[in-house]
Amino acid sequence: MSNTPRPFVIDADGHIVEPTSMWAEYVEPAYRARAPRPALDERGHPCQVIDDRIIMRHAMLLTFGPEYKLEGKTFQAGGWDPQARLRDMDSEGIDIAVLYPSIGFYIPELNDVPLMAALCRAYNNWLADYCRAAPDRLVGVALLPLHDIDESIRELTRATEQLGFRGAFFRPNPHAGRPIHHPAYDRFWECAASLGVPIAVHEGLSDSLPTLGRDRFENPALLHVLSHPFEQMAACAGLIMTGVMDRHPSLRFAFLESGSGWLPYWLERLDSHFDTWEKFFPLLRLKPSEYFKRQCVISTEPSDEIVDAVVHHVSDECVVWASDYPHPDAHFPGAVTKTLASMANIAPASRDKILATNAARVYGITLPARERAR
Numbered sequence: 400m401s402n403t404p405r406p407f408v409i410d411a412d413g414h415i416v417e418p419t420s421m422w423a424e425y426v427e428p429a430y431r432a433r434a435p436r437p438a439l440d441e442r443g444h445p446c447q448v449i450d451d452r453i454i455m456r457h458a459m460l461l462t463f464g465p466e467y468k469l470e471g472k473t474f475q476a477g478g479w480d481p482q483a484r485l486r487d488m489d490s491e492g493i494d495i496a497v498l499y500p501s502i503g504f505y506i507p508e509l510n511d512v513p514l515m516a517a518l519c520r521a522y523n524n525w526l527a528d529y530c531r532a533a534p535d536r537l538v539g540v541a542l543l544p545l546h547d548i549d550e551s552i553r554e555l556t557r558a559t560e561q562l563g564f565r566g567a568f569f570r571p572n573p574h575a576g577r578p579i580h581h582p583a584y585d586r587f588w589e590c591a592a593s594l595g596v597p598i599a600v601h602e603g604l605s606d607s608l609p610t611l612g613r614d615r616f617e618n619p620a621l622l623h624v625l626s627h628p629f630e631q632m633a634a635c636a637g638l639i640m641t642g643v644m645d646r647h648p649s650l651r652f653a654f655l656e657s658g659s660g661w662l663p664y665w666l667e668r669l670d671s672h673f674d675t676w677e678k679f680f681p682l683l684r685l686k687p688s689e690y691f692k693r694q695c696v697i698s699t700e701p702s703d704e705i706v707d708a709v710v711h712h713v714s715d716e717c718v719v720w721a722s723d724y725p726h727p728d729a730h731f732p733g734a735v736t737k738t739l740a741s742m743a744n745i746a747p748a749s750r751d752k753i754l755a756t757n758a759a760r761v762y763g764i765t766l767p768a769r770e771r772a773r
Contacts, residue, residue, distance in 0.1 A: 405492055406492075406739075406750065406751055406754050406755070407494050407751070407754065407755040407766065407767070408492055408493045408494050408495075408720065408735055408754045408755060409493075409494065409495045409496075409497070409719070409720070409754065409755045409758040409759060409762075409764065410488075410493050410495065410496040410497060410720065410721060410722045410724070411497050411653065411655070411696075411698055411719035411720060411721045411758040411761075411762070412497065412499060412599070412601070412653075412655040412656055412698050412719075412721030412722070412723060413496040413497060413498050413499070413721070413722055413723070413724050413725075414478065414498065414499050414500065414501050414723065414724065414725065414726055415478055415479065415498050415499075415500060415501065415526065415529060416474070416478030416479050416501045416502075416725060417435075417479070417500065417501060417502045417503060417522065417525070418479040419436070419437065421479075421521070421522070421525045422434035422435055422436070422518075422521065424525075425521035425522070425524050425525045426517060426518065426521040427517050427520070427521070429517070430513075430514055430517040430518070433449060433450055433514055434449070434518065434521070435447050435448070435449050435454065435455075435502055435505075435506075435518070436448060436449075438451075438453075440453055440456060444456075447502055447505065449509065449514075450511075453606060454505040454506075454508055454509070454606065454607070455502060455505045455606075456606050474725070475487060475724065475725035475731065477724070477725055478501070478725040479529075481529050481530070481532035481533065481537060482532060484496070484537070484725075485532065485533055485536065485537075487724065487725075487731070487732075488536065490732065491722070491724075491731070491732060491733075491734055491735050492735040492736075493722065493734075493735065494536065494755070495535075495536050495537075495538060495758075495764060496536065496537055496538065496722075496724075497538045497540060497565065497566075497758065497762055498526060498529070498530070498537060498538060498539055498540060499540055499568060499599070499601060499655075500522060500526075500542055501726070503518075503519075503522050503542045504570065504601070504603035505603060505605075505606075506518050506519060506522070506542060506544075507543075507544070507545045507546070507570050507574055507608070508605060508606070508607040508608050509546075510546065512544055512546055512547045512550060515544040515546060515547070515550075516544040516547065516550045516554065518542075519541075519542045519543055519544050519554055520554065520557075522542045523539070523541055523542055523554065523557075523558050523562060523564070524562070526539045526542075526562075526564075527539055527558075527562040527563070527564070530563075534563065538564075538565050538762060538764065539558070539562060539563070539564040539565065540564060540565065540566045540567060540568055540599060541554060541555055541558035541559070541562075541564045541566070541567040541568070542567075542568070543555060543567050543568075543569075545569065545570070545574040545575075546574050546575040548583060548584065548586060548587050551567075551587055552586065552587055552590045555567050555587075555590060555591060555594065555596070556590065556594065559594045559596055560594075564596070565596060565597075565762040565763055565764070566596045566597045566598065566599055566653075566761075566762060567591065567596065567598055567599070568598070568599040568600070568601050568655075569598055569599070569600050569601075569634075570600075570601065570602060570603060570605075570608060570630075571600050571601075571602055571630040571631055571633065571634035572602070572605060572608040572609055572610055572630060573608065573609050574608070578633075578637055579600070579634045579637055579638060580634075580637030580638050580640075580641040580643050584643075585643075585646065585647075588643065588646070588647045588650055589647065591650055592647050592649050592650040595649075595763060596763070597650075597651035597652060597653055597761050597762060598650065598651070598652050598653070599652075599653040599654075599655055600631060600634050600635075600652060600653065600654050600655065601655045601656055602626055602627045602630045602631060602656065602657065604619060604622060604623055604626060605626075610622070610626050610630065611625065611626060611629040611630055611633060612625035612626050612629055613626070627656060627657040627658070628657040628658055628661050630657075631654045631657040631661075632657075632661060632665050634654070635654060635665065635691070635695075636665070636669060636687075638652060639669065639683075639687045639690045639691065640669065640673075640680055640683070640687060641682065642682030642683060644690040644693075644694050644695075645682055645683060645684060645685070645690065646682075648693070648694070650694060651694055651695070651696075651761050652694060652695045652696075653695070653696050653697075653698065653719065653761055654695065654696070654697045654698070655697075655698045655721060656698060656700070656721065656723060657697075657698075658700075658703060659697050659698065659699045659703055659705070659706050659709045659718060660703070660705045660706075660708065660709070662691075662697050662709055662713055662717075663708055663709060663712035663713055666687060666688040666691055666713060667688075667712075669687035669688070670686050670687050670688050673686060673687055674686075688713070691713070691717065692713065692714050692716070692717055695717060696716075696717050696718060696719045696757055696758075696761055697709070697717060697718060697719070698718070698719050698720065698721040699718055699719070699720055699721070699738075699753065700720075700721050700722070700723055700729075700730070700738075701722070701730040701733075701734045701735075701737040701738045701741065702730060702737075703741065704741055706718060706741070706742065706745070706753070707742070707744050707745050710745055710749055710753075715745075715746075715748075715749035715752050715753065716752060716757055717757070718752075718753045718757060719753065719757045719758040719761065720738060720753050720754050720755075720758070722734045738754075
């Protein structure tokens with residue numbers, strides 16, 4: 400048996416799975432009848448609807464497969480039961496998990512702001528109760544009604560100051576016709592920076608929001624291949640090249656669940672265009688790659704075999720580790736074991752940064768003294 404101590408591990412992008420009972424118990428009475436509910440689409444396939452409008456279709460396809468067969472599918476109870484999750488974390492060797500939604504990813508696709516805000520409050524309250532099972536190990540990230548900036552500021556402030564959340568997430572797609580780098584969001588960025596919380600950029604698989612690649616393909620698996628990295632690349636370029644990060648130098652961003660391999664190429668391309676056509680980017684005082692290194696991280700997952708290239712070409716301080724548990728495409732069980740094997744060529748000090756130190760810095764998590772001393 401090896402005497403090598405087990406590394407401290409922070410899952411920078413885990414998920415919960417919203418139980419149907421959550422909406423019934425947590426949504427305010429005036430909106431309860433309009434909460435998400437399971438239904439069948441025009442083909443008789445499972446979906447999620449709000450007001451008889453399908454909000455979650457393609458993600459269900461990826462869960463069940465094109466034939467929608469449940470055979471062989473195992474749904475981890477830790478998605479909705481915190482005690483089950485803690486047992487799975489212990490068995491995997493995960494010390495802390497930062498939690499993102501599943502159905503909640505599709506709430507920002509609504510156009511009804513009061514309903515959207517009510518559903519966000521309900522989700523955040525439920526997640527806060529979930530995290531109370533082990534507040535030192537389960538970390539919440541806020542769901543926000545992104546169509547309305549004032550409502551988003553109010554909910555981020557409430558979630559941070561009253562619920563103890565450590566960040567908020569943005570879908571990278573345009574909301575209400577606004578791309579993520581739109582100047583209207585500056586008030587929101589100022590709020591997040593003043594609260595000291597990061598913004599996590601995380602794609603879903605939309606039916607309604609503008610999504611790169613949707614005009615080319617209908618196959619949901621192929622859309623998933625394209626939409627996650629392409630939308631993240633566009634968001635990364637927008638936030639850097641239009642001056643958002645320059646105007647808000649203390650604001651941190653995490654680009655999640657899009658793979659990490661695109662990052663070296665993308666930063667090199669942004670840098671080369673900045674060098675060649677600097678006059679087109681008058682709001683930048685640094686190279687694009689310098690903004691990313693100063694303010695951003697990207698996630699790597701157990702199946703990522705080229706994270707060493709990111710460490711080499713970008714920085715070992717710009718990568719965090721994520722499990723994607725309990726989603727069906729997550730590597731479970733054995734996520735940490737597989738990750739350690741794939742990081743065999745990465746120096747132990749860099750590995751420890753990826754597995755814990757970087758996420759702790761971004762999310763404002765205090766590591767145990769023995770980890771801080773490394």
